[in-house]
Amino acid sequence: MAPKYKLTYFNLRARAETARLLFAAAGVEYEDFRVEFGGGPPSEQWKELKPKTPMGQLPLLEVDGVTLCQSMSIARFVARETGLDGKTSLEKAQADMIVDAVEETLNKIYATMFGTDESKAQAKKVLETAVPEFLKNMEKLAGPDGHFVGDSLTWADVRFFDLASEMMAKHADLLENFPNLTKVVDTVKANSGVAKWIAKRPETPF
C-alpha cells in the first residue's frame, strides 16, 4: 500500500528537511519525492511541475487528495499528525513562535546567498548582529532540559536543530556559549529516528 504522504521537493535539504526530520523522528513512512535541481536554470522536470502547484513553489505535501504548499505549514501539519506540535493551544503557539523566529533568521541567511552583490553585502552586515541577538533570545526561551516547549520533543526543537546543524557545519563553535541550545541540538540528534535518517539521507549541497 502506498504511503499516506507524498513530499515533493528538490533534491536538497533546505526547505523540506524539517518535514523529513519530523517523519523520521516519529518513524512515519512517506514518499520522499525529489525533483531535479539544476543548480542554475530550472530543470525540465521542475518547469513541467511548477504550473501544477498551488503557488508555483516547492515543497508540496500531498495527503488525502489535498496538495499543501509552504514549508512551515507542511511541517506544522506533519508535526500535528505525529504528535510533535505541542500539547495545549498555548504550547502549540509557543512552538509556532520559535519556528517563526528560526524562519526569520533563515531568511536573513538566504538573503546573504541570493541577490545582487550589493544586497548580499547588506544582508551580511544585518546577519552580524541578527545571529547573536537571535541566539541570545533563543537561549532564554530554551530552558535547561533540552526542549523549547513543555517537557518533551516538539517540532520547535527539530526546526532549531535543522537550522543549527546547517550553521554548525561552517561554524562548529556556534553554540559554544549557549548551553541550553546545545542541549536542544543534542537531544534531537540523539533521537534514534533522526540519527538513522541523517546517516542515510542523500548527500546534497544544501
Next chain:
Amino acid sequence: GVHCGACRKMSVYELHYFNNRGRAEPARLLFAAAGLPYRDIRIQSEQWPEYKLKLPMHQVPVLEVDGTMICQSVAIARYVAKVTGHAGKTDLEQAKVDMLVDGIDDVMTKKGDYVWHEKDETRKMEKKTAFYETTLPQFLSHFEKLLRTNNGGDGFLVGEGLTHADAWFLCLADDILLDFPDIFSPYPKLAALVERIRTYPGIKEWLAKRPQTPF
C-alpha cells in the same frame, strides 16, 4: 472572555503593538469577529527602547495570555483564531489555512522590503514597480484560483467560515488598495471576498471605530 473548561475562569488577553495596523491587525480583526475582549495596547515610540527588553524576542506584536507571552504575528493570529474557532475545522483544513497565510506573509514581507528597508529612492521605485508588475499579480492570480477551488469562490478562503487566512488577506488588501484602488479589478472573486470580510459581524464595527493610521 473565554471560559477555560477546567478552571472556569476568563482568560485575560493583552496585545502589545505600536499605534498602527501593521502586523497586529489580523489578531485584532479576529478578536473583533469573535467579540472577544482584549487590551489593545499601543506603545509610544519614546517608550520602545525600554519596553522591548521585557519581550521574548524584543519585537512586537506580543500577545500576553494570562501572563504568558507569545510573539510572532502569524503564531499570535493562529492562536487567537484557534481560541475563537476560526482556525479551520480539521487538521487538513488548518494546514490549508496555514499555507495561505504563509503565502500572504511572503508577499507582505516583499512589500515591506522596499517600503521599510530600501533607503535608495531610485531602487525603492524599481522594487515597487517589480512588486506591482510581477510579484503581486502572480500572487493574486494564484489566490483567485485557490479561492475558486473553495465552493466556487463565493465564500471564504478555506472551508465554510472566516479563518485567519481571511483576516490576513484583508490586511494585505487594505495596504495595496491604498496604492492602487482598482488592484482587484482582474480578480472579481477576491474583490467580493474583501467586501465579505469587511462586512463580517464584529469586524464591520471594528473597522468603523479602529484608530485611523497610515499603515
